[in-house]
Amino acid sequence: MSNQTYEVKSPLMGIFYRSSAPEEPPLVEIGQKVSASDVVCVIESMKIFTEIRCEHSGVVTEILVENEDMAMKNQTLIIIEKDI
Numbered sequence: 001m002s003n004q005t006y007e008v009k010s011p012l013m014g015i016f017y018r019s020s021a022p023e024e025p026p027l028v029e030i031g032q033k034v035s036a037s038d039v040v041c042v043i044e045s046m047k048i049f050t051e052i053r054c055e056h057s058g059v060v061t062e063i064l065v066e067n068e069d070m071a072m073k074n075q076t077l078i079i080i081e082k083d084i
Helices: none
Strands: 005-009 014-017 039-045 048-053 058-063 076-082
Touching: 039 076
Parallel strands: none
Antiparallel strands: 005 076, 014 039, 039 048, 058 076
């Protein structure tokens, strides 16, 4: 990855969710502007839901995991093109 991109990685193994609840819209979409500390997805592990936040502001360029797929620890989930 270049210095202009930021990878949102899973801090733990679990189920990847794009929204905070089944009836809610996705937290982020490709092309969406995000700010540092925005929640971009949720990982469920052992019935505990962990909000994953981005560390840099920018634009979401890729979502690499499908909703409800298993995510491994340190797996890249989302790529953000950082604001300069």
